[in-house]
Amino acid sequence: MRKIILFIHSTINGVVTGDPSEDKTNWAVWRNSAGIEEGSQYLLNIFETADTLLLGRGTYEDLSGKWTNTRGSKLGDKINNAHKLVVTSARPIDNLKWGEFEAPKQLTGSHIEEQIKDLKNGDGGDIVILGSPTLVRSLANANLIDEYKIVMHPVVVNVGEHLFDNLKVQKEFHLVDVKALKVGSLLVTYKPAKA
Secondary structure: OOOEEEEEEEEOOOEOOOOOOOOOOOHHHOOOHHHHHHHHHHHHHHOOOEEEEEEEHHHHHHHOOOHHHOOOOHHHHHHHHOEEEEEOOOOOOOOOOEOEOOOOEEEOOOOHHHHHHHHHHOOOOEEEEEOOHHHHHHHHHOOOOOEEEEEEEOOOOOOOOEOOOOOOOOOOEEEEEEEEOOOOOEEEEEEEOOO
16 A cells, blocks of 8 residues: 655644745745755655655645756656645646646646545655655545655744644654754654554
């Protein structure tokens, strides 16, 4: 079975977005750039077994214009050449593009969780979610995420969305690994506790 792996940057107090009154996709306003670079190496390691990106609509719109400019970097090549799935449950996007690379496919409709279960049971490598906090909350509620890799930066902010806002029930996790990054950030890996 394919795993779904979340990779996301967070503040110590769990904020994973920028200021919603400005550009909420711009979490770079509080991140540590050296931590981004070091965390990117760990993201590259995930792509040893992964071949698919799963993105929420807002994250897709943000990343599709950025990653296509990273040609030549190992991580950029992995992300640009990965299969991409975009969850657009409210309204489909008329023309999905990812530069000159394979265009993403849409998952739409009211049964997104069922579609993702089918993907997990299908053929292929692991599936990586980058960012996409709204999608993450939905999939966490449906118990579909197998691994949570969170780069926690040594900063606290007072605006932005928290990763686990609006969960339906309490979630328990097992700590799998912690890596201290040189710049004071931590890469924390959790797996959901089995009931």
